[in-house]
Amino acid sequence: MPESIAYILYGLFAVGGIALYLAMPRPEGGYGKSGALIGLAAIVGLVVLIASSFEVIEPGRELFYILGAVAIFCAGRVVTHPRPVYSVVYFMAVVFCVAVLLVLQQAEFLAVALVLIYAGAILVTYAFVLMLAQQALGALADIKAREPLLAILVSFVAMGAIAGRVSELLAAPPPVEHQSMLAADKTAELDAPPPAQDREEASDTLRLGEQLFGKFVVTVELAGVLLLVAMVGAIAIARKQVPVEHVGPPPPPPGRIGREVPPF
Amino acid sequence: MPSVGAYVILGAILFAIGLVGFLARRNLIIIFLSTEIMFQGVVINLAAFSRFHHHLEGQAFALFILVIAAVEAGLGLGLVVLLFRRKRTLDAEAWSAMRG
Numbered sequence: 095m096p097e098s099i100a101y102i103l104y105g106l107f108a109v110g111g112i113a114l115y116l117a118m119p120r121p122e123g124g125y126g127k128s129g130a131l132i133g134l135a136a137i138v139g140l141v142v143l144i145a146s147s148f149e150v151i152e153p154g155r156e157l158f159y160i161l162g163a164v165a166i167f168c169a170g171r172v173v174t175h176p177r178p179v180y181s182v183v184y185f186m187a188v189v190f191c192v193a194v195l196l197v198l199q200q201a202e203f204l205a206v207a208l209v210l211i212y213a214g215a216i217l218v219t220y221a222f223v224l225m226l227a228q229q230a231l232g233a234l235a236d237i238k239a240r241e242p243l244l245a246i247l248v249s250f251v252a253m254g255a256i257a258g259r260v261s262e263l264l265a266a267p268p269p270v271e272h273q274s275m276l277a278a279d280k281t282a283e284l285d286a287p288p289p290a291q292d293r294e295e296a297s298d299t300l301r302l303g304e305q306l307f308g309k310f311v312v313t314v315e316l317a318g319v320l321l322l323v324a325m326v327g328a329i330a331i332a333r334k335q336v337p338v339e340h341v342g343p344p345p346p347p348p349g350r351i352g353r354e355v356p357p358f
Numbered sequence: 359m360p361s362v363g364a365y366v367i368l369g370a371i372l373f374a375i376g377l378v379g380f381l382a383r384r385n386l387i388i389i390f391l392s393t394e395i396m397f398q399g400v401v402i403n404l405a406a407f408s409r410f411h412h413h414l415e416g417q418a419f420a421l422f423i424l425v426i427a428a429v430e431a432g433l434g435l436g437l438v439v440l441l442f443r444r445k446r447t448l449d450a451e452a453w454s455a456m457r458g
Contacts, residue, residue, distance in 0.1 A: 110371075140371075144367065162364075165368070165372065165398075170375055172375075172379065172392070173375055173378055173379035173382075173383065173392060178388055181388055181391055182391065185391055185395065188372075188395060188398060189398065192372075192398045192401065195365075195402060195405075199408075199409045201409070201417050204417050204420050207421060211424050215428065216394065216427065220390075220391065220431070220435065223387060223438060223439060224387060226442075227387070227438065227439060229446075233385075233449070235384040235385045235447065235448055235449030235450070236384070236385050240382055240451070245377070245381030246378050248381065249374040249375070249377035249378045249381065250374055250378075252374060253374030256370040257367045257371075261367070298414065298417070301414055302421075305414050305418055310418050313418075317422055317425040320425065321429060324429040327436070328433055331437060331439075332439060336440060336443050336444045337444070338443070338444060338445075
């Protein structure tokens with residue numbers, strides 16, 4: 095039973111790879127529409143497969159399917175859209191989908207941090223850099239992919255390896271202590287050091303904070319130092335004066351522009 | 359099968375799409391954006407396993423990954439701006455002379 099599921103999964107991955115290949119930007123226009131259609135078909139197949147063979151136990155099951163499908167589609171658009179600004183907007187959609195998926199997995203603090211950091215800081219930086227580095231619309235760098243077939247082969251073989259191995263591992267009966275996903279409260283009681291007044295107080299966020307500033311306090315300090323170094327480095331890089339080079343063919347020497355006139 | 363499998367497959371798909379973008383696109387900014395998609399896949403995986411094992415270490419790791427992503431965006435985009443000022447283009451192929 096799990097083997098047939100794995101093969102169906104590989105088949106769907108192959109269809110998705112074909113869709114991504116078709117949707118890659120090409121100078122002559124490309125097959126974006128058919129790529130999008132095939133990609134949507136692959137995503138629908140994936141949803142049906144996961145719905146029929148995996149047990150998504152938590153209550154937000156429909157939400158998982160919808161958000162997962164939207165995230166995959168938007169990620170595909172980020173990678174294939176010929177105009178970078180649209181890519182950034184689609185990436186924002188991916189971030190929001192992932193944030194809600196994190197909420198479904200009871201990682202509320204992580205979800206809020208993701209939205210704040212990605213949508214609030216990182217994507218704004220991307221948008222600013224896009225505006226700073228304006229190049230001509232439809233530049234060749236945007237509309238011509240570099241070896242898309244090889245890239246898709248490498249990536250999708252890696253993805254099939256990961257997903258196949260994982261589904262193989264998970265097909266084995268889980269260890270005893272993980273058997274029940276609903277046993278969370280028992281371990282929560284073991285982990286939480288102070289007995290909170292009510293269950294709402296001892297949330298995951300509280301325990302995450304305790305862990306961050308207890309067990310991982312040195313790592314938190316290191317992360318702070320890393321951010322400081324990166325900030326100093328970014329300022330140093332951005333202030334550097336650079337000579338401007340010309341790309342492409344060198345400009346013709348003066349006096350040789352225009353049509354040639356035979357000597358009088 | 360426990361519910362973690364579906365999340366892991368979703369994370370693997372996002373990672374692979376990001377890898378495609380990283381390898382195949384030529385615009386430097388899109389290349390960095392693709393690495394951010396790969397980060398999203400990893401964060402989904404970490405949160406799923408954190409829930410699977412009833413342990414918050416995965417979420418702590420995901421927070422540190424967010425720090426790394428912020429550092430990468432800051433430094434990488436600074437370098438992109440520097441490269442753009444030098445050649446007036448975002449094409450990664452403009453730097454193929456560095457291949458040696």
